[in-house]
Amino acid sequence: MNTNDTLAPGIIGRRRAAALPEQPPQLWKSVKPKKAYDIIIVGGGGHGLATAYYLAKNHGLTNIAVVEKGWLAGGNTARNTTIIRSNYLWDESAAIYEHSLKLWETLEEDLGYEMFFSQRGVLTLAHSVSDVRSKKRNLYANALNGIDSEWLTPEEVKKLVPIINISEDVRYPVHGATYQPRGGIAKHDWVAWGYAKAASDLGVDIIQGTEVTGFDIRNNKVQGVHTSQGTIAAGKVGMVAAGHSSVLANLAGFSVPIQSRPLQALVSPLLEQVLNTVVMSGAVHVYVSQAHKGELVMGAGTDAFNSYAQRGGFHVIEHQLAAALELFPIFSRAQVLRTWGGIVDVCPDASPIIGLTPVENLFINAGWGTGGFKATPGSGWVMAHTIATGTPHELNKPFALDRFVTGHLIDEHGAAGVAH
Amino acid sequence: MLYIPCPHCGLRNETEFHYGAEAGVAYPDPNALTDSDWAKYLHIRANPKGWLAERWVHFAGCGRWFNLWRNTVTHEIGPAYLPFTEQPKSPANGQEGLKA
Numbered sequence: 374m375n376t377n378d379t380l381a382p383g384i385i386g387r388r389r390a391a392a393l394p395e396q397p398p399q400l401w402k403s404v405k406p407k408k409a410y411d412i413i414i415v416g417g418g419g420h421g422l423a424t425a426y427y428l429a430k431n432h433g434l435t436n437i438a439v440v441e442k443g444w445l446a447g448g449n450t451a452r453n454t455t456i457i458r459s460n461y462l463w464d465e466s467a468a469i470y471e472h473s474l475k476l477w478e479t480l481e482e483d484l485g486y487e488m489f490f491s492q493r494g495v496l497t498l499a500h501s502v503s504d505v506r507s508k509k510r511n512l513y514a515n516a517l518n519g520i521d522s523e524w525l526t527p528e529e530v531k532k533l534v535p536i537i538n539i540s541e542d543v544r545y546p547v548h549g550a551t552y553q554p555r556g557g558i559a560k561h562d563w564v565a566w567g568y569a570k571a572a573s574d575l576g577v578d579i580i581q582g583t584e585v586t587g588f589d590i591r592n593n594k595v596q597g598v599h600t601s602q603g604t605i606a607a608g609k610v611g612m613v614a615a616g617h618s619s620v621l622a623n624l625a626g627f628s629v630p631i632q633s634r635p636l637q638a639l640v641s642p643l644l645e646q647v648l649n650t651v652v653m654s655g656a657v658h659v660y661v662s663q664a665h666k667g668e669l670v671m672g673a674g675t676d677a678f679n680s681y682a683q684r685g686g687f688h689v690i691e692h693q694l695a696a697a698l699e700l701f702p703i704f705s706r707a708q709v710l711r712t713w714g715g716i717v718d719v720c721p722d723a724s725p726i727i728g729l730t731p732v733e734n735l736f737i738n739a740g741w742g743t744g745g746f747k748a749t750p751g752s753g754w755v756m757a758h759t760i761a762t763g764t765p766h767e768l769n770k771p772f773a774l775d776r777f778v779t780g781h782l783i784d785e786h787g788a789a790g791v792a793h
Numbered sequence: 794m795l796y797i798p799c800p801h802c803g804l805r806n807e808t809e810f811h812y813g814a815e816a817g818v819a820y821p822d823p824n825a826l827t828d829s830d831w832a833k834y835l836h837i838r839a840n841p842k843g844w845l846a847e848r849w850v851h852f853a854g855c856g857r858w859f860n861l862w863r864n865t866v867t868h869e870i871g872p873a874y875l876p877f878t879e880q881p882k883s884p885a886n887g888q889e890g891l892k893a
Contacts, residue, residue, distance in 0.1 A: 619840035630836035632814065677812040680865050681842045686794045688808055721836050778832040
């Protein structure tokens, strides 16, 4: 054995560690920040990476850095329950989420990266007469917007999901459901990696472990960002920071109507496939799907209070499991393997803010609250357009920060408030 | 689960309370406001990373609103106090976190 190479990869001490697998190839280049960029994106989650990718792909801009405080997709991108759908109530939301869903449908080909996108359908249960009415209203609104959505009777729900309990003899009986067949799930960390790889291949710098600590703003115009690695100049800056949007906006000298709350999720150990669609219920506060590997993935509502701690109370988990058990008695045999929390940025109308800020050349994409994952491609697409052209895309014009002054709120509490 | 000190009932489980966001937001004079001032009053509430003075109501107990200092990073609970009384000093003691 050549004793000179004891520090080479695959060698532990003087013994060759033959059993260790090869290190996976790097998906994106590791870079040191340059002194200046045309555009800096603050936040290396799905939305930030998608923004950088579409800036490069759709607008030919590649002198871009994505600056991430922690590690790539270490925030909400890899903490959500991966549900994808577009059956929102209002025209503005339907348009942007449907644009996103259409992008999902070809995303793996576009990025050249597999992400287990699976259109297994999304069921949204109704449990009372008023629930049925509001779900049907939503359904008709979807039909007018050309979004696939259909009404299923309890028996049809049972046919689709044999393990569900449709007995009338429970606290919240299933009275029917809306079903969006094109909805589904994707593997969330792979989505981030796919965007990161594609953006990096186009020349975008991805800089992890670098916290933005302030903005260089002169004459109300952003000139760059102060970071833990020094100041980086920038022609334009996009804030895509989810739960930390209020903190960043404050550093830039303006306020956003956002409250940061913990949203928890959990998985069971790997089980045989028993659930081949996504089931959501706002009334009993749970949504559940089964990942490709076999773990049941569940989430519910946010914890009640403001927090940046990425954890919440166990009573919230107990509450959602009680709901899940009533719907799926078979789950009583499953165990909770792991729970975690992410910090979601909640707006008063449960709709996002995407557009200009009071500071010139500083743009914001925030407020996706509990349902941002499904919007990742569409959000990046319109944010890239907004940054590249300096004006909002048709799809994100209604989601401007000034809607809170004009009163043109987009109230999606019904479609978005609880269940995602 | 937080244990929250209700000023009237003592230490109780978080599940007995509802949350009310930032404390001490004064009701403005509607006739003296611009649209953007009104929007600010309606929609903007403090969202700091660190100590926050916030409102809670003990709905399953005395039913009364009160204010509480709480840290949004550590979930540490500070002093509770009644509305319209003098606000105790922030437990941050000058070591304020990032404001928002």
